[in-house]
Amino acid sequence: MRIAFISDIHGNFTALEAVLADIKKQSVDQIFCLGDTVSLGPQPREVLETLHEIKSINIKGNHDGAILEPEKAAFYEITEHLVPDLYWGRERLTNADYDFIKSFEDTHALTFPNGVELLAFHGSPLATTHLIQATTDSSLLDTYFDGQKATVLIGGHSHIQMHRRYGNKLILNSGSVGNAFIFAFSPGKPPHLLPWAEYAILEQTDNTFSVDLRRVYFDIPKLVKIIREGDLPGKAWWLRQYGAE
Numbered sequence: 552m553r554i555a556f557i558s559d560i561h562g563n564f565t566a567l568e569a570v571l572a573d574i575k576k577q578s579v580d581q582i583f584c585l586g587d588t589v590s591l592g593p594q595p596r597e598v599l600e601t602l603h604e605i606k607s608i609n610i611k612g613n614h615d616g617a618i619l620e621p622e623k624a625a626f627y628e629i630t631e632h633l634v635p636d637l638y639w640g641r642e643r644l645t646n647a648d649y650d651f652i653k654s655f656e657d658t659h660a661l662t663f664p665n666g667v668e669l670l671a672f673h674g675s676p677l678a679t680t681h682l683i684q685a686t687t688d689s690s691l692l693d694t695y696f697d698g699q700k701a702t703v704l705i706g707g708h709s710h711i712q713m714h715r716r717y718g719n720k721l722i723l724n725s726g727s728v729g730n731a732f733i734f735a736f737s738p739g740k741p742p743h744l745l746p747w748a749e750y751a752i753l754e755q756t757d758n759t760f761s762v763d764l765r766r767v768y769f770d771i772p773k774l775v776k777i778i779r780e781g782d783l784p785g786k787a788w789w790l791r792q793y794g795a796e
């Protein structure tokens with residue numbers, strides 16, 4: 552069984568298209584989307600339409616929560632200067648899009664044919680805003696995964712791919728499709744992006760289990776053109792990421 556995990560698309564449809572083209576060549580059985588689908592980037596509608604089409608299992612991210620409840624942006628830990636982007640994204644969505652986002656799950660459990668149990672989430676199984684990194688203290692991991700029988704735990708949110716074994720558990724982050732960070736986010740400092748998209752494929756065969764943390768290069772000039780021609784509040788930041796000011 553082969554499963555693809557995509558996360559943190561953030562309205563970057565150009566990156567999503569490239570990742571889905573790569574997934575198509577990988578013959579996977581299912582696609583999971585681990586949240587943060589639409590806010591920040593220029594093409595929220597195209598992203599949602601495509602997720603609907605590919606019938607992915609969708610997990611709710613903190614930005615998805617904030618798109619539904621923008622008055623609670625601080626609760627979802629949306630930095631104040633990103634709030635205008637949140638409203639810009641909201642204006643582009645239809646009622647059907649909102650219903651679709653409302654259908655996203657908090658977590659999703661899966662058992663591979665050999666009995667290995669997996670749990671998918673956005674931040675941690677407890678909250679979309681929990682940040683799990685390679686350096687996260689083990690006491691926090693114990694809290695986040697307390698009583699958790701799944702031994703493969705996969706999330707997004709940090710925008711940085713991760714493969715961390717912790718006791719008998721494997722803690723994974725598939726990275727970000729639309730917003731791969733160079734360094735971990737720190738409050739007050741706008742992040743910088745890498746010029747590629749990230750995702751993961753997990754595979755279980757008869758007696759193996761493997762993780763493929765993949766990188767896909769996408770059409771940056773195409774994304775820059777879309778951003779340049781639009782009126783996204785975060786336009787200048789996006790263009791700066793690709794040296795296209």
Ligand SMILES: [Fe+2]
Binds near residue numbers: 614
């Ligand atoms: Fe995100």
